[in-house]
Amino acid sequence: MGRRGRPPGMPEPGSEQPFDDAALPPDTPAVPPTPPLPTVPPTPSAPEPATSEPVAPAPSAPTPEPVRQTPARQDPPTVQQPVVPPTPPAPEPTFEDIFGTPTPDAPEPDLPRHEPPTSRPAEPVASVQPDDALGIEAIADAVGASTSQTPWATATSAAATEAPRERAPKATTTRPAKSAKPKRQRSGKRGGIVIIVALVAILAAVFGGGWLAFGPAIMDRFSEPEDFSGAGSGEVVVRIESGWTGAQVATMLEEEGVIADQEAFYALLVADPSIGFQPGSYRLALEMSSQAALDALQDEASRVVLQVTIPEGFVIQQVYARLAEQTGIPEADIVQAASDPSVYGVTGSSLEGWLFPATYTFDGSESPQQILQTMVDRMRQAMTERGVPEDQWQTVVTFASLVEREGGPVANFPQVARVFQNRLDIGMLMQSDATVHYGIGDFGVITTTDEERGDAGNPYNTYVHAGLPIGPIGAPGDAAIDAVLAPAEGDWLYFVTIDPSTGETVFSNTLAEHNQAVLLFQAWLRENPEYGS
Structure with a gap:
């Protein structure tokens, strides 16, 4: 193909060369010479003038193209193109960038075409690249001459048109190969595409990973909270601690499986700030709607109330059995929880006497330790309220337990307490059947045998100890505690209950009076053998 911007066979602008008459054969008629064209003085950096003979471009780089000269406009000749640095990539120069814009009103002169003499030896032609050879042949076909007879050459000065033609050195250029620029352009485009693809991949990874990590949370945040419907099914006991906020209650209900989403429940509390909760345990259903759960927590019927009654005088084994029966806690768990009295601040060998007899209310969520601690604390409260020094608590509890087990009717407690106190004051044995029964673990009878009363191996036997x-x-x-702390006034040293069914008791100052009262008791036993031994 020809050079860009010029049809094949068309001579380059400004490259016309004056015709050489000396080169014609003798029989060729003379042609008047064409007036010389005005020339442009060369610039200091212009290359040396080219000869009248065509110069083949060097294989490594093409010969710089000259600037077309016209009578109407003087353009400076083309200078040697500087070497373009590798970076940054520049666009490929156009025809106008190299040769300038042609003047439309100055047509090129039509010069006659002459054939060179046949006897002229052929000049050696430098080897050309296939693309250059094709371009030269295309031009030769257009003008009807071979590539070795093309008369066009570069004109760079006025001397080149007037002085005899002398062979000049072939001009060379350092113009970079054309293929280098497209490669740089392709590299730049390819690099830009790679950067764009990399950025897209990074953004996709960042936003994609972020969505995977936080997308569900974002959706949950802006979506309606989940909620069950209806009153639910099954049963679960939940506990609200004192001082809990509404948010804590909502969290607990979700964790226990009562509601589906704490946010749905909390939204109800926000809508009505007057709602409050009472600490305690509540019996609810599983998978309730938030509204149903809230209504149940406001209903006293949902509160879990366990009332445990421990009668006065119960021994510890009876207390354990009653707790297990009324709380549903295995008795073995209660016994295990009471194995170390020091945990509850008790100095004795067991919790006997320290589990205060009363009616307790539990909500079903308490552990055995919590229940036992509640009962011990109640006994400590009784001691504290009465002003009993702490170092005497164990003695008072022991003395009061003796009065409780022996006293019968409560009305007799102050007198019974006085009898035992009078005996202590004179060093007399207590001689309590209740202590003997406790030592042998027999709590169903009220009498003792001579053998039992004489058993020194029973550490609780007050007939011996x-x-x-x-x-x-x-x-x-x-x-009983009040009776010990404030016994009745009297000199009694003996007492006996002559009618256990009514609690009738006789108090005596002497042994003889006491023996008469014992006969009355024995008569009652004969009438009621189920109470005897």
Whole structure:
């Protein structure tokens, strides 16, 4: 193909060369010479003038193209193109960038075409690249001459048109190969595409990973909270602690499976700030709607109320059995929880006497330790309220348990307390059947045998061992404690209940009076053998 911007066979602008008459054969008629064209003085950096003979471009780089000269406009000749640095990539120069814009009103002169003499030896032609050879042949075909006879050459000065033609050195250029620029352009485009693709991949990874990590949370945040419908099914006991906020209640309900989403429940609390909760345990259903759960927590019927009643005088084994029966806690768990009295601040060998007899209300969520601690704390409260020094608590509890087990009717407690106190004051044995029964673990009878009363191996046997028993023998109540702290006034040293069914008791100052009262009791036993031994 020809050079860009010029049809094949068309001579380059400004490259016309004056015709050389000396080169014609003798028989060729003379042609008047064409007036010389005005020339442009060369610039200091212009290359040397080219000869009248055509110069083949060097294989490594093409010969710079000259600037077309016209009578109407003087353009400076083309200078040697500077070497373009590798970076940054520049666009490929156009025809106008190299040769300038042609003047439309100055047509090129039509010069005659002459054939060179046949006897002229052929000049050696430098080897050309296939693309250049094709371009030269195309031009030769257009003008009707071979590539070795093309008369066009570069004109760079006026001397080149007037002086005899002398062969000049072939001009060379350092113009970079054309293929280098497209490669740089392709590299730049390819690099830009790679950067764009990389950025897209990074953004996709960042936003894609972010969505995977936070997308569900974002959707949950802006979506309606989940909620069950209806009153639910099944049963679960939940506990609200004192001081809990509405948010804590909502969280607990979701964790227990009562509601589906704490946010739905909390939204109801926000809508009505007057709603409050009472601490305690509540019996609810599973998978309730938030509204149904809220209504149940406001309903006293949903509260779990376990009332446990421990009668006065119960020994510890009876207390454990009653707790297990009324709370549903296995008795073994309760016994295990009471194995170390020091955990509850008790100095004795067991919790006997320290589990205060009363009616307790539990909500079903308490552990065995919590229940036992509640009962011990109630006994400590009784001691504190009465001003009993702490170092005397164990003694008072033991003494009161003796009165509780022996006293019968509460009305008799102050007198019974006085009898035992009078005996202690004179060093007399207590001689309590209740202590003997406790030592042998027999709590269903009220009498003792001579053998049982004489058993020194029973540490609780007050017929043998002086003073109070080694520890409490039951759970004393408020009345027994008050009787010990404030016994009745009297000199009694003996007492006997002659009618256990009514609690009738006879108090005596002497042994003879006491023996008469014992006969009355024995008569009652004969009438009621189920109470005897």
